[in-house]
Amino acid sequence: MSDGLEKILFDPMKHPEWVVPHSPEWYKQLFGEVGEYKYPWKSTFDEPRAEMILAEKINSSLCEGRLLDVGCGHGEFAFQFALNAKEVVGIDVEKGFIEKGNKTKSVENINFLIIDGNGNLPFPNDYFDVAYTKKGPRDWYHEGNRIVRAGGTIIGFYHAGSHGALRELFPGLYSQIPKPEANDILRVLNLHGSGLTDINVELLEEIEYLSTPEDVLIKKCFGQSKKLRDIVWQECLQDVERIFNKYATSKGLKIINYYHLLTAKAS
Template sequence: MLKTGNKTKSIENINFMVIDANSNLPFPNDYFDVAYTKKGPRDWYHEGNRIVKAGGIILGFYHAGSHGALRELFPGLYSQIPKPEANDILTELNLYGSGLTDIKVELLEEIEYLSTPEDVLIKKCFGQNQKLREIVWQECLQDVEEIFNKYATSKGLKIINYYHLLTAIAS
């Protein structure tokens, strides 16, 4: 993915890299105008503030849970979890004392349609090892198919995903 991104990018000064974000980033102070993380380390913002020019923008994007069909229709597969409030996100991401200003957390909603019963399990098992995926398929697919077929529309099974979009200004 990184190789393709770097080969096909439309803007020359964009580079896709793999970096250990749990240690100091390999960039000088005040190097970037914008920095973005998606599901990055929770304490990344201090380092982000270091590498972004004063007045630059820091963005973070975090999954905040799914709602709708998954949690309501598959309670044994998906447990109910409360959506965190913005202040909880600020604490969780260790933003207090980061030096960032104008910190805002916005809750975004995305409607998604899952096309097949297998998509329900793929979403549940994303990132899990092969053995666990095989067990989940064996034990759950038949029940998931039954529920999916009962509630799916012509577009598929409607679910709503929530995300937190964090924006802040580097100091």
């Protein structure tokens, strides 16, 4: 039996300080402490990364049209499409993210607006050619079908869990979940009556190598308070260091990230 399976580690999700990831409270806490939506842990990847596949899918559908990013954060991902688009609009409910995006933009055809992606979207019918969300809202597809022109592309990109070393070697800290299936995301998205056609889901697999033992904890505690992070470090770091040093490769500790990539056409 491996070291990780001999001991159940501290579970921060059971602590009262834990904030549900991607909840409004979590986003406010993340912006208050970091000021942007950006992963803080250090790692390297085998190419292609899942987000590179997403970007290629968006660019191949765009063709100098209008693009909407639903749940854009501070806009870093959306910036790359400005040169290939007539107009780029990013929306997010967190005011701080939007203010930062508008302050840091360097081109005129991209704008960021404070809008809840799960609500009614204040855009005309058939305005956009492509709309996507990257790990963002899940209840925008009915509106997406309205504001994207007929035949335009709608894309959803959602994290489906990390497996491999994290869940096998650090039980408790990381809980066991079934390996995702390509159509799992369809069970949680409200697509019935959305009007979308040509719906397709791919399961993307991404190989990541965490650089240090601390990165195992940083990844788990992304967006959590400093108070909870300090508790997790005190409870887990010694065991995590021991396990990490035993199983890490020359590249780091190998983990597998899964993503659901949904593509559809507006009608």
